[in-house]
Amino acid sequence: MSKAIIQIDGNNFYASCEQMIDPSLRGKGLVILSNNDGCIISRSAEVRKSGIPMGKPYFKLKQKLNKLNIEVRSSNYELYGDISNRLMSILSEHCEKLEVYSIDEAFACITRPKDQNLNPWAKHIRALVYQNIGIPISIGIGVNKVQSKIANHIAKSIEENAGIFDMGIIQNKDQYLNLIEIEKVWGVGVKMSKWFRRRGITNARELRDMKREEIKYKFGIVGIRIQNELKGEICIPLNSNSLQRKQISVSRSFSYPISNLEELSLAISHYILIACAKLRKYNQLCSELTIFTNSSLYSRDYFRNDATSKLEIPSNNSVTILKESLLLTKKIFRPYNKLTKAGVIMKKLQSDKYQQRMLFNTKDSKSDLQLEYLDSKIDSINKKYGSNTLNWASSVIEKDWSPSRKKLSKLRTKCLENIPIVFCN
DNA sequence: TCTGGGGTCCTAGGACCC
DNA sequence: TCTGGGGTCCTAGGACCC
Numbered sequence: 001m002s003k004a005i006i007q008i009d010g011n012n013f014y015a016s017c018e019q020m021i022d023p024s025l026r027g028k029g030l031v032i033l034s035n036n037d038g039c040i041i042s043r044s045a046e047v048r049k050s051g052i053p054m055g056k057p058y059f060k061l062k063q064k065l066n067k068l069n070i071e072v073r074s075s076n077y078e079l080y081g082d083i084s085n086r087l088m089s090i091l092s093e094h095c096e097k098l099e100v101y102s103i104d105e106a107f108a109c110i111t112r113p114k115d116q117n118l119n120p121w122a123k124h125i126r127a128l129v130y131q132n133i134g135i136p137i138s139i140g141i142g143v144n145k146v147q148s149k150i151a152n153h154i155a156k157s158i159e160e161n162a163g164i165f166d167m168g169i170i171q172n173k174d175q176y177l178n179l180i181e182i183e184k185v186w187g188v189g190v191k192m193s194k195w196f197r198r199r200g201i202t203n204a205r206e207l208r209d210m211k212r213e214e215i216k217y218k219f220g221i222v223g224i225r226i227q228n229e230l231k232g233e234i235c236i237p238l239n240s241n242s243l244q245r246k247q248i249s250v251s252r253s254f255s256y257p258i259s260n261l262e263e264l265s266l267a268i269s270h271y272i273l274i275a276c277a278k279l280r281k282y283n284q285l286c287s288e289l290t291i292f293t294n295s296s297l298y299s300r301d302y303f304r305n306d307a308t309s310k311l312e313i314p315s316n317n318s319v320t321i322l323k324e325s326l327l328l329t330k331k332i333f334r335p336y337n338k339l340t341k342a343g344v345i346m347k348k349l350q351s352d353k354y355q356q357r358m359l360f361n362t363k364d365s366k367s368d369l370q371l372e373y374l375d376s377k378i379d380s381i382n383k384k385y386g387s388n389t390l391n392w393a394s395s396v397i398e399k400d401w402s403p404s405r406k407k408l409s410k411l412r413t414k415c416l417e418n419i420p421i422v423f424c425n
Numbered sequence: 426t427c428t429g430g431g432g433t434c435c436t437a438g439g440a441c442c443c
Numbered sequence: 444t445c446t447g448g449g450g451t452c453c454t455a456g457g458a459c460c461c
Contacts, residue, residue: 035429039428041429062427250430
């Protein structure tokens with residue numbers, strides 16, 4: 001029995017989430033902004049048609065959006081994360097293997113039925129998701145990841161497909177591969193596509209048929225994998241164990257430039273606490289910590305600095321890592337710079353199942369356990385009552401420089417007081 | 426005036442060892 | 444006078460993804 005690789009994603013996911021919790025936005029032009037209300041990162045179908053581009057700075061398009069009567073929302077990641085969890089939980093019930101690839105996207109594996117036709121299954125999933133969480137999804141089916149991504153693209157772009165397309169059962173794939181521009185092939189980015197274009201390779205079919213040696217020489221194994229998947233081989237495996245992170249980072253842009261050590265330390269402390277909570281959520285420990293800060297990329301005297309520290313004992317304890325991070329903050333700080341962003345990166349992560357303790361450090365072991373207990377209590381309170389319910393004094397959260405989110409929607413799916421009230425006569 | 430954030434994988438080149 | 448070479452490990456940086 002042949003297996004199929006399925007790729008499923010939420011259409012215009014962030015915009016769809018906002019439309020789901022606020023029905024007055026349905027059928028209307030809507031854009032979602034990145035952190036600090038910086039760039040446009042999601043557009044409703046109506047906005048796509050009007051030619052408003054993705055990823056462009058909001059301040060440059062504000063007037064145009066106003067003119068076109070397009071609604072604007074700040075990104076509400078807590079809301080999108082909650083809806084994503086619900087989506088993935090439905091998908092996992094109906095797939096043999098599920099790889100949660102991003103907040104709005106998953107790969108899955110499923111065995112084809114005797115007649116090879118997966119359309120009824122896909123229609124069922126699509127209806128189920130819409131009925132239960134109110135988000136439209138698209139489903140692409142193929143023999144591998146690259147092919148299922150292309151199938152998903154076709155599912156979206158050709159209306160008659162109604163959000164579902166199966167590339168695996170198509171005998172003559174050339175006509176479809178010809179439709180996929182080289183930039184749209186999964187794994188081919190800006191640099192690669194420019195090189196391909198210069199060589200006259202403009203679409204997926206031409207990439208599949210070009211000389212293997214040429215790709216190998218220029219892009220190595222990465223390029224060959226994409227070409228082989230276009231030919232129908234399986235080179236990029238499904239990774240259903242994606243919960244184990246290899247790196248955790250938290251960074252934000254400030255709403256205005258900061259220039260003193262106290263403010264930078266507050267920001268770093270705040271990010272460290274978020275990152276530590278993530279470590280504990282994934283049951284992981286970190287053994288290398290980097291913190292960084294930079295001025296605006298667009299300023300003439302661009303400045304960036306970072307510092308890294310190796311932790312003697314791998315840890316996910318807030319107090320331990322906070323202490324270390326404040327030392328590093330002093331190291332990277334320079335008083336004359338207008339800093340616009342800072343962040344923390346935790347690397348060399350490992351499972352907390354095999355936690356190493358200091359052999360001779362019996363004096364501290366009791367307080368270690370107390371700190372662990374404190375962390376777990378804070379985590380459970382924040383989980384129950386919302387993030388930031390309980391926090392450390394070294395990270396006062398709502399400071400003036402916190403990213404602005406002027407057009408933030410309410411967290412209607414998680415906070416009891418935000419649940420919409422419906423009046424019936 | 427305002428330009429996001431969080432990941433993964435690969436590779437070249439340096440350090441080190443014998 | 445003449446001064447090797449191969450293997451492994453690590454890291455920074457680049458390219459890509461959503």
